[in-house]
Amino acid sequence: MKVAIVMGGASPEHKVSLASGRGIAKAISLLGHTAIPLVIDADGNWIDGQHEAIEILQACDVTIPAMHGEGGEDGTIQGFLDQLKIPYVGSGVAASAVGLDKHLTKAILRAHGIAVTPGIRLTGSDLAETESAIQKLKAAGLEFPVFVKPGNGGSSFGVARATDLATLSHAIADAAVLAPQVLVEQEMLGREIDLAVLQFPDGRVDTAPALEIHPDPEQPFFNATAKYDSSATRFVVPAPLEPALAGRLRRTAIEVFEVLGCAGLARVDFFVPADGEPVVNEINTFPGFTPASQFPRMWAAAGMSYTDVVDTLIRTAAK
Template sequence: MKVAVVMGGTSPEHHVSLASGKGIAAAVTELGHTAVPLVIDQQGDWAVGLHEAIDLLRSVDVVLIGLHGEYGEDGRLQGFLDQLKVKYVGSGVLASAVGLDKHLTKSVLRSHGIAVTPGVRLFGAETTDTEAAIQKLKAADVEFPVFVKPANGGSSFGVGRATDLASLADAIAAAAELDPQVLVEKEMIGREIDLAVLQFPDGRVEVGPSLEIISDPAQPFFNATAKYDADSATQFLIPAPVDPELAEQLRRTALEVFDVLGCTGLARVDFFIEADGKPVVNEINTLPGFTPASQFPRMWAAAGYSYADVVGVLIDTAVAKP
């Protein structure tokens, strides 16, 4: 088949996306297909030109999206491909848009009885009024320390930890530079465990082995440096050492999140396990990082699927969609 691989984009995750896209394109070639790499630059322009990009997209059998963050993972590119009547890997417009918006994701999951990280959303003038933010946090029973993050984004860009009024103001300002919506959430003390969800061509949806993140102790939290620095001491434990009952609860919840949000193709669901053993959903990534070293392919490798195997499943599943 002829497979387009779209990468780059305007989000702060541009360079992560390029790495994902290059890995995916290499796997497409390894599988015996023809890879058509298409790069979107940081200004949002197609490197080959818009009209040429449209012609190329219409000429392929399927599109693999290696973009992360806004203008790639948020439903906009998915809608564009729908208009071109081109099949693509992953969730459609609605699930993509809801999945990238962390506040909206949690609102939907909470309404379905799924436990999520407690916090508040700040928007507009609220992002410059620290006292109003404090009052909102008090009303939600959220105390310091807190984590502050852009509501739409990933790879921990713009994420900060606040322990008092001054650090809260600084963290909100940093997050607001990337997104007009800012989340301020309770710091969760416990374990961080991720699950990979994969849909197969026959429609079945499976969850891979769990992954526990042991972040680089030299970093304040699992930030971009802990995630991507070549010298990072971050460890990934696969499968996560959890008892069978908790493992099954996590598996069922990951499938429920995938279903409730209307996802297709793939997703990574991230959990915190509190000290009492209760899991809460932190977020979902409908287009998780896909470099050969990323968590999603690592989890499926532990289940016996090579990087290329996973790419092959994604392609076949996308092509099988009506």
Template sequence: MGGASPEHQVSLASGRGIAKAVEILGHTAIPLVIDAKGNWVDGQHEAIEILQACDVTVPALHGEGGEDGTLQGFLNQLKVPYVGSGVAASAVGLDKHLTKAVLKAHGIAVTPGVTLSGPDLTDTEAAMQTIKAAGLDFPVFVKPGNGGSSYGVTRATDLASLAQAIADAADVDPHVLVEREMVGREIDLAVLQFPDGHVDTAPALEIHSDPSQPFFNATAKYDSTATRFVVPAPLDPALAERLRRTAIEVFEVLGCEGLARVDFFVPADGEPVVNEINTFPGFTPASQFPRMWAAAGMSYADVVDTLLRTAAANG
């Protein structure tokens, strides 16, 4: 837990929650912390010895360096079973541009957008030409190509705010995604793989973000008491089933394993679109993923137990 991404503190909270659940389940949990500079607090050689002595590892890291396939490749080299997706699915899942390209190629609707890089990051006029060529216009959302928890994400409404938004996102990642603003409902689906291999979703969750914030940003996610999560989301049965099938399809198309959270926009007068996937979503007891499974009758410890047993079965 931890790691060098902006989601360091979120990861520590996820890791502490999982470690407590592991102990409740009667197992021994050994927390391994990676600091904000990417160093193993206990030393890398010591960490390798600990990892190789474990039955299952839980890479409870969010964002770059943990959720992007880097740590998964390291664990593959050590031949240590671990919870969650492998190298390829993790790498594609964290890269928003690649995720959308793969899903579009499989006929799955995604948020319309375009990726900026190179000169477009410093030349706002050139960036605007690229954006308009993609059929987009203000307002748009500007976000790092890799990352989570809405760090580096900005809503831009004119050239001045676009320039600042691109600069902020480029500080996080050299590829910047610009997307059409989607007006509608924000619906999340939690996908879980069980030890026998079958995959299912929990009841959907709807986000009602803090109205004082410009969108569901990091403040609304982690520091606001005005943000509400409604689960089960009040959905027409046909829409609920459609989102369920699409979430599982996204999981399978990307080659995911273990768990994922698939986030949708549902416009009032249009078709649902996939916004993004999190291959290791926030996992504190208050996070969306365990909230959704609680609505399905699974406790936090039950979900952790399922993840451990699935990883052991696949390992």
């Protein structure tokens, strides 16, 4: 097959997307297909030109939108491909848009009885008035420390831990630069567990063995530095989980995938408190996809190589 890989984009995750796209392109070539990379620059322009890119996309059998964050993982590129009637890997417009909107994701999951990280959303004047944010925190029963994050986006860009009024004010201002809505969520003490969800060509949806994150202890939390620039961060897969907990996380991850209407793939991230119930932190409808990324690591533990996973994604999209 001829497979187009769209990568880059104008989001802060531009470089992460390029790394994912290059890894996927290499795997496609190893599978014997023709890989056709299409890069969108950091200003949102198609390097090959938009009209030329459309012609290339329409000549391909499948497209992989290997993009993270706004402009790629939010339904924008999916709608573009839908208009061109081009088969593509991953979730459609609605699930992609909801998945990137952290507040909307949690509102839907909460309505379906799925436990999520407790928090509030700040928009408009609340972003500039710290006192208003404090009142909302109190009303929601949240206490310091809290985490502040842009309402959409990933890779921990713009995420900060706030322990008092001053750090909260700075964190909200920084996050507001990246998104018009900001989430403030209760710090969850416990284990960070990820589940990789994959859809197969026959429609079956399953998860790989869970992965546990042990962030670099020199970093305040699992921030962008700990994710991409630290050799001290450890990913343990399979995560050491009791069978009952492992089964529960697997069922919940698949339920999240299905409730949001996802397709193809997703990574569902959980917090597991030592003395409480697991809660969903977020979903990534196109998670980081380099050979060293969490999603392929989990499937490797299930006996599927990186190229096996890419092959499954292509065949599922084509089907």
